[in-house]
Amino acid sequence: MSRRLAPYLLILPGGLWLLLFFVVPMVAMLSLSLQQGDVVSGYQLTWHWQTYVDGISNYQTQIVRSLMYGLVTTVIQIVLAFPVAYWIAFRGGRSKSVYLFLILLPFFVSFVLRTISWKFILTDESFLLAPLKDIGVLPADFHILGTAVAVIGGLTYNFLPFMILPIYVALERIDPRVVEAARDLYASPTQTFRKVIFPLALPGVFAGVLMTFVPASSDYINSEILGSSSTTMIGQVIQAQYLRSQNYPTASALSFALMAILLIGIFTYARALGTEDVLKVAAR
Amino acid sequence: MTTTLSTETPAEAASAPSRVRRRVGDRLLFAYTWLIIAWLCLPIAVMILFGFNDTKGRYNTTFQGLTLKWYGRLFEIPALTDALVNSLIIAVLNTLIAGTLGTLVGLALGRYRFRGDGTTNLIMFATISSPELVMGASLLSLFVASGVGLGLPTILIAHVMFSISFVAVVVRSRVLTLDRYIEEAARDLGAGPWSTFRLVTFPMIFPAVLSGGLLAFVLSIDDFVITNFTAGTTQTFPLWIYGATRVGLPPQVNVMGTLIFAGGLLIAAGNVIASRRRPSSAR
Numbered sequence: 001m002s003r004r005l006a007p008y009l010l011i012l013p014g015g016l017w018l019l020l021f022f023v024v025p026m027v028a029m030l031s032l033s034l035q036q037g038d039v040v041s042g043y044q045l046t047w048h049w050q051t052y053v054d055g056i057s058n059y060q061t062q063i064v065r066s067l068m069y070g071l072v073t074t075v076i077q078i079v080l081a082f083p084v085a086y087w088i089a090f091r092g093g094r095s096k097s098v099y100l101f102l103i104l105l106p107f108f109v110s111f112v113l114r115t116i117s118w119k120f121i122l123t124d125e126s127f128l129l130a131p132l133k134d135i136g137v138l139p140a141d142f143h144i145l146g147t148a149v150a151v152i153g154g155l156t157y158n159f160l161p162f163m164i165l166p167i168y169v170a171l172e173r174i175d176p177r178v179v180e181a182a183r184d185l186y187a188s189p190t191q192t193f194r195k196v197i198f199p200l201a202l203p204g205v206f207a208g209v210l211m212t213f214v215p216a217s218s219d220y221i222n223s224e225i226l227g228s229s230s231t232t233m234i235g236q237v238i239q240a241q242y243l244r245s246q247n248y249p250t251a252s253a254l255s256f257a258l259m260a261i262l263l264i265g266i267f268t269y270a271r272a273l274g275t276e277d278v279l280k281v282a283a284r
Numbered sequence: 285m286t287t288t289l290s291t292e293t294p295a296e297a298a299s300a301p302s303r304v305r306r307r308v309g310d311r312l313l314f315a316y317t318w319l320i321i322a323w324l325c326l327p328i329a330v331m332i333l334f335g336f337n338d339t340k341g342r343y344n345t346t347f348q349g350l351t352l353k354w355y356g357r358l359f360e361i362p363a364l365t366d367a368l369v370n371s372l373i374i375a376v377l378n379t380l381i382a383g384t385l386g387t388l389v390g391l392a393l394g395r396y397r398f399r400g401d402g403t404t405n406l407i408m409f410a411t412i413s414s415p416e417l418v419m420g421a422s423l424l425s426l427f428v429a430s431g432v433g434l435g436l437p438t439i440l441i442a443h444v445m446f447s448i449s450f451v452a453v454v455v456r457s458r459v460l461t462l463d464r465y466i467e468e469a470a471r472d473l474g475a476g477p478w479s480t481f482r483l484v485t486f487p488m489i490f491p492a493v494l495s496g497g498l499l500a501f502v503l504s505i506d507d508f509v510i511t512n513f514t515a516g517t518t519q520t521f522p523l524w525i526y527g528a529t530r531v532g533l534p535p536q537v538n539v540m541g542t543l544i545f546a547g548g549l550l551i552a553a554g555n556v557i558a559s560r561r562r563p564s565s566a567r
Contacts, residue, residue, distance in 0.1 A: 011388065021442070262415065
């Protein structure tokens with residue numbers, strides 16, 4: 001076996017699998033979105049771009065809502081995650097790995113089960129809300145399930161570790177001498193944070209945004225379990241179009257449009273921050 | 285790192301109030317971090333607790349005392365048991381297939397520079413960062429277009445697809461840290477390519493293969509979205525739970541969730557112990 005052939009032989013089975021079941025399906029989906037017909041009589045490729053126009057205009061509300069939920073979730077997560085990552089990276093000491101383990105604990109329970117557990121905690125007569133209502137902290141007709149707050153709360157909960165970890169990794173890499181230098185040069189703690197620590201943590205924030213914004217805005221489990229008809233997200237529409245209505249062209253067009261919007265969003269964001277290198281690093 | 289940070293800089297020693305403020309800040313941060321951890325763990329605690337709930341009716345909603353009976357009646361719901369068995373079969377097969385294919389890809393990317401390595405990296409990055417919804421939808425589009433029936437094989441195909449990249453990334457990062465001279469030494473001492481791999485390379489990358497395989501197992505057993513698209517009428521554990529949400533979950537679900545949680549913790553602990561022991565004995 002020649003050494004020049006070795007990498008190709010090693011990569012062949014896995015590469016073929018990814019080609020057949022990742023690249024080809026994407027092409028199949030793109031093609032299906034431009035076809036017309038129905039399940040019974042079959043589909044024909046007619047380059048029917050109108051499906052995109054109709055799909056996007058019919059479900060404009062859900063698309064915008066999903067992006068808004070994704071955006072709000074991501075911003076809340078940055079605010080929630082930063083202090084935790086900061087504490088673990090700079091004050092974690094020997095218990096760093098214990099803290100990280102605790103942060104990752106939710107991943108040992110199924111995503112669906114965790115979300116259902118939240119539904120259970122947040123129902124109107126739950127063990128948490130009922131006593132609060134009895135003692136009058138909350139009004140008797142207070143409810144949270146079915147609202148945007150519950151859905152965004154669920155999304156924030158489910159993806160938070162994906163924001164904490166990358167920020168932690170970025171903070172952990174900061175050379176302590178740089179921070180000391182800032183203090184020696186009479187920077188106040190606030191200035192040190194704003195001018196030294198935060199800029200150095202930005203690649204971590206970027207990676208966190210990438211890992212949370214995309215899954216959060218395309219999620220349909222949280223809204224399905226914790227939301228109501230007024231919180232319907234585009235993921236639910238796509239899922240229903242595929243699996244219930246079997247309206248394949250519209251469903252494919254919507255999911256392709258969703259991916260395109262998310263990709264454009266991510267690249268604009270990368271360009272605005274000047275962190276295109278981060279993408280290359282992440283891809284490595 | 286902590287010690288260097290807590291040593292006082294001249295600026296700080298000069299002003300006592302700033303030191304006090306810093307100590308208060310540290311306390312607040314500490315409390316805040318534990319608050320977030322408590323929040324992250326709350327639904328898990330609720331899940332575990334209600335697996336011990338001595339509920340009388342069909343609904344497991346109010347706590348009515350401790351019992352172990354649900355552990356004894358774990359397999360009483362045939363459909364749920366079937367779903368769990370399906371999940372386990374898929375997870376094990378996925379670990380073996382994605383573990384093997386991903387390891388090979390990781391080896392190639394970590395060891396060689398070749399035409400197409402950039403493209404492979406890009407595709408792997410795409411599979412890791414694409415929305416699951418889109419990957420599931422595209423696979424369903426392919427299966428619909430080619431008239432393939434949905435079931436366990438299509439779920440497995442999908443799971444291997446999204447797991448390969450994770451395994452490959454883990455293995456590649458390990459291969460990159462390896463000392464190539466050890467393999468060259470083996471070859472100089474007359475070992476053929478296969479014996480070199482079996483006796484030298486593989487033992488060195490084994491911890492990474494193990495973590496990659498575990499990752500594939502966990503990703504597979506927890507997956508909902510892609511499975512939802514590729515399952516047809518076949519049920520897996522997460523799919524069954526999701527379907528049962530509307531009518532109320534039986535306590536058996538809590539028990540199974542608790543057992544999977546405990547199993548995951550045990551495996552993670554074992555992995556940590558194994559990876560701590562290995563470097564000292566291998567070198």
